Amino acid sequence: MKFAIQSRNDQLSNRLMEEAKGYLTDFGLVFDEDEPEIVLSIGGDGTLLHAFHKYQHRLQDTAFVGIHTGHLGFYADWKPEEMEKLVISIARTEYEVIEYPLLEVTINYRNLEKSATYLALNESTIKSSEVTLVVDVELNGEHFERFRGDGLCMSTPSGSTAYNKALGGAIIHPSLPAMQLAEMASINNRVFRTVGAPLVLPNHHKCVLTPVKGPDFMLTIDHLQLLHKDVKSVEYVVAQERVRFARFRPFPFWKRVHDSFIDSDI
Ligand code: NAP
Numbered sequence: 219m220k221f222a223i224q225s226r227n228d229q230l231s232n233r234l235m236e237e238a239k240g241y242l243t244d245f246g247l248v249f250d251e252d253e254p255e256i257v258l259s260i261g262g263d264g265t266l267l268h269a270f271h272k273y274q275h276r277l278q279d280t281a282f283v284g285i286h287t288g289h290l291g292f293y294a295d296w297k298p299e300e301m302e303k304l305v306i307s308i309a310r311t312e313y314e315v316i317e318y319p320l321l322e323v324t325i326n327y328r329n330l331e332k333s334a335t336y337l338a339l340n341e342s343t344i345k346s347s348e349v350t351l352v353v354d355v356e357l358n359g360e361h362f363e364r365f366r367g368d369g370l371c372m373s374t375p376s377g378s379t380a381y382n383k384a385l386g387g388a389i390i391h392p393s394l395p396a397m398q399l400a401e402m403a404s405i406n407n408r409v410f411r412t413v414g415a416p417l418v419l420p421n422h423h424k425c426v427l428t429p430v431k432g433p434d435f436m437l438t439i440d441h442l443q444l445l446h447k448d449v450k451s452v453e454y455v456v457a458q459e460r461v462r463f464a465r466f467r468p469f470p471f472w473k474r475v476h477d478s479f480i481d482s483d484i
Contacts, residue, residue: 266339337457
């Protein structure tokens with residue numbers, strides 16, 4: 219089996235990376251950064267986001283697993299002291315693959331025939347390059363609302379514990395193929411009105427944002443941020459592609475939520 223390792227690049231993560239690489243090679247696995255079947259991410263959830271984007275062109279053939287060298291992560295749920303156990307499991311056991319939904323974001327430009335498409339593991343956010351974002355929100359071809367405010371965040375179920383949670387969005391179990399639209403400080407008064415609650419959209423539904431004011435936007439895709447100029451519309455759907463995680467032991471999602479946000483000592 220071919221493997222690659224993504225490190226957060228701090229001292230502990232780099233040391234674990236070298237050790238894991240040595241053990242896996244001794245077990246007969248082949249280090250291959252171009253076409254790995256399993257990617258070991260060592261660092262945090264942010265490190266796994268980097269690994270995901272590095273290998274997003276071969277999601278069908280790659281499974282991810284994460285060790286956290288800081289606090290417990292949603293994508294990085296193995297402890298540093300469990301590294302040897304994990305490495306033996308990778309080398310010696312058949313692993314279960316768990317698939318999580320992703321978000322597909324398409325940006326159409328005004329004066330160009332071309333469009334750009336991205337996959338997000340956590341979320342995509344949109345803000346205006348000016349102060350207030352003003353966009354029309356369309357759901358499945360029907361006008362839903364005119365949004366005025368700081369921005370909007372469309373997240374995946376596994377990303378619902380990240381930025382979305384800070385915006386008051388719901389935590390969604392990643393077995394549900396869905397996407398969630400959360401508001402960032404919408405303007406609501408007698409003149410301007412938005413629904414004022416996060417919307418959870420199922421598979422096959424489409425959300426389209428059309429600029430009302432200013433065609434230039436700051437868009438994030440997970441940790442990546444880009445200024446997009448002359449935007450005609452931004453489209454969101456639950457992606458057909460899914461991310462695959464290698465599971466060697468049960469660690470239920472709600473337990474990870476509990477241990478991350480409530481109490482990890484019980
Ligand atoms: P980052 O430092 O890599 O991530 C920011 C924090 O979000 C880190 O503590 C990270 O955990 C955590 N995180 C990432 N994915 C998560 C998930 N699925 N569930 C729970 N926590 C998660 O920052 P970055 O590189 O700029 O952006 C990456 C992510 O940061 C974005 O995808 C976004 O979700 C998040 N973010 C959150 C806020 C907010 O909560 N107000 C604002 C901006 C961005 P680790 O320490 O384990 O890496």
